[in-house]
Amino acid sequence: MLQTLDNNSNSDEIVEALWRDGGVIVANQTQDTLVDQVSGELRHHFDDQGHKFQNDFNGHKTLRLSGVLGLSRASAELIAHPRVMEIADAVLGPHCESYRIGSCTAIEILPGEKDQVLHRDDDFYPIRIPNVEFQIGVMWAFDDFTLENGATRILPANKGQQKISDVEEADVVQAVMSKGSVLYYLGSTIHGGGANKSQYPRVGLINTYSLGWLRQEENQYLTVPREIADSYPEHVRRLMGYQAHGAYLGVYPDDPDGRWFDA
Numbered sequence: 001m002l003q004t005l006d007n008n009s010n011s012d013e014i015v016e017a018l019w020r021d022g023g024v025i026v027a028n029q030t031q032d033t034l035v036d037q038v039s040g041e042l043r044h045h046f047d048d049q050g051h052k053f054q055n056d057f058n059g060h061k062t063l064r065l066s067g068v069l070g071l072s073r074a075s076a077e078l079i080a081h082p083r084v085m086e087i088a089d090a091v092l093g094p095h096c097e098s099y100r101i102g103s104c105t106a107i108e109i110l111p112g113e114k115d116q117v118l119h120r121d122d123d124f125y126p127i128r129i130p131n132v133e134f135q136i137g138v139m140w141a142f143d144d145f146t147l148e149n150g151a152t153r154i155l156p157a158n159k160g161q162q163k164i165s166d167v168e169e170a171d172v173v174q175a176v177m178s179k180g181s182v183l184y185y186l187g188s189t190i191h192g193g194g195a196n197k198s199q200y201p202r203v204g205l206i207n208t209y210s211l212g213w214l215r216q217e218e219n220q221y222l223t224v225p226r227e228i229a230d231s232y233p234e235h236v237r238r239l240m241g242y243q244a245h246g247a248y249l250g251v252y253p254d255d256p257d258g259r260w261f262d263a
Contacts, residue, residue: 002156002173002183011086014184018091018136021156023185025177026083032180034077035142039203041072042106050108059193061113067223068104068205069232069240076236078140079104079207087184088209091136095211100241102135102208103218109150109203113196118153118164118172121208122187124217135187135210142203145177149202150194152183164190212245 003017004025017024042065050063058064068075078084079101092099102121122134145151151174155167167190174194175183185191187208196202210216220229220240229240237243244250 002154002175004177004181011083011090014083014087015090018087018184018186022189023154023156023175023183023191025175025181025183027178027181029083029182030078030081030140030180034074035140035180035205037074038072038078038205039142041074042068045071046106046108057117057119059109059113059116061110061196062116062193063108063110065106066103066218067220068106068207069220069236070224070228071106075104075205076232078205080236080239084138084182084207084209087138088136091133091186092209092211095132096213097246098212098238098243099209100212100216101218101220101239102210102214102216104205104207105218106203106205107193108201109193109196110201111196111199113150113193115153115195116193118155118167118190118192120164120188120190125214128188133186133188134214135208137183137185137187137189137191138207138209139175139183139185140205140207141177141179141181141183142205143201144179145175145181145202145204146198147174147176147194148196149198149200150196151176151202152204153192153194154183154185155190162190209239213249216241 002023004027007028045065046063053064054060121137125134153172153174155172
């Protein structure tokens with residue numbers, strides 16, 4: 001089972017459960033009004049282009065949007081949420097000078113969709129380092145996530161050690177949570193979208209955060225137009241990757257501040 005903690009729980013409790021189980025739910029981490037605003041800003045994008053990402057892996061009855069910061073300004077409040085930053089600090093911080101967005105993806109699972117294939121988000125990196133997580137994932141519920149409408153499926157406490165082909169379905173649980181709640185999970189945790197057996201779609205926003213010395217899954221410089229990126233506050237732009245990692249990784253001549261943030 002996944003533990004569900006109250007929004008008043010401190011970050012240490014959340015991180016402890018995350019390390020122990022590979023995932024943890026925090027109930028009601030944000031207000032419904034904010035998720036409704038983000039969902040509303042994404043609606044016409046879902047309708048216009050959400051089908052473009054349909055395939056055997058993503059599903060043929062699932063709509064997806066990438067580059068969410070370029071589509072919804074309000075999404076920055078979730079992507080750079082203070083509690084999310086605290087959890088990322090704890091998991092990723094010991095292994096990098098800074099971390100950044102790996103990807104930002106809005107997902108709408110439509111009625112009739114099947115279970116997504118189980119996977120790990122960090123499998124596109126060709127190596128693993130013992131006791132080092134390359135990523136964390138943060139899934140925000142824009143609707144109530146239920147057993148019927150496709151709540152995320154997750155294998156607790158696997159910590160990257162089990163072969164996906166060996167997973168027993170009886171060991172997989174679903175991240176049932178209310179609207180405005182959030183699922184934190186490690187990049188090495190086996191998971192997948194659930195089948196939607198209901199009559200209504202379910203929408204969520206999944207953001208990953210990666211060690212700053214790794215290449216981003218989703219290139220924020222090309223996905224989000226520069227004029228939109230420039231309009232965000234400094235901490236959001238840094239999360240997008242508009243900074244060097246340390247003194248030597250990603251620098252360039254005539255860097256104005258030694259970190260190229262203001263270039």
